[in-house]
Amino acid sequence: MNNVIVVASGKGGTGKSTVCICLSVALVRQGKKVLLIDSDCGMRGLDIMLDIEQDILFDASDAVCGNCTVGEAVYKSKNNDNLYLMAAPFDAENELSPAVFRQLVDSVKNNFDYVIIDSPAGIGSGLVTAASPADSALIVTNAEPTSVRGGVKVRKRLESLGVSHMRLVINRFDKRVFKKLGFYADLDAVIDAAQTQLIAVVPFDINISVVMQRGAAGVESGASFSPFDRLAKRVEGQPCPLVLRGML
């Protein structure tokens, strides 16, 4: 994939922010330097999930308004060397325009191997801004029809915005729930409905949620996070199995 990646979904709660953080931590483990940009204006959360909420004095809107330098709005993760965060504006009315956001990202991206952008849910102006600097996208969906339909809508919106390279992440996958719901025969049916090539399936795993809420990404690791290590490898273009066997 290209190096400025927007993470998007139609519905909220699919796991965009979780994927952003866990993918970034996995890329850092693979020796990369990563800038996470929270573009969920008015609803930011990556600062809490990285446990640096108290450190944030300046956000992306401060950088473009001249309240600080761009460098002063980039914060180092305390738990992960080579992982940095730029926070989204705290207030919704400070949403950046696509052109301004793109300029901001263009001004910093060469200092990093990857820029991962967390977008708000939906296909509104927040997505348009978040996607404006992106070369590629990860569309996060859960294996249920409302979420998949949202993913298709996001895909079409991103296409219309000129994002050419898109991959699907099926997150929070739970075999028992999937079978009980019975909407899809198998994961292939989900991928067909989502109309996007798969790059990862991440099981529902309460450990992932707990680590995120504790702000302990990268500190507490283990098998729960191996799907993200595989995702990072595939993002890097390295051959790595999807490991679908045993999921159903």
Ligand SMILES: Nc1ncnc2c1ncn2[C@@H]1O[C@H](COP(=O)(O)OP(=O)(O)O)[C@@H](O)[C@H]1O
């Ligand atoms: N693979 C997973 N297994 C279990 N819980 C998850 C997983 N991915 C995300 N979650 C949880 O789902 C909720 C929504 O995730 P979040 O990343 O905030 O979604 P979004 O950014 O799309 O709104 C959070 O409580 C998060 O901890």
Ligand SMILES: [Mg+2]
């Ligand atoms: Mg989020």
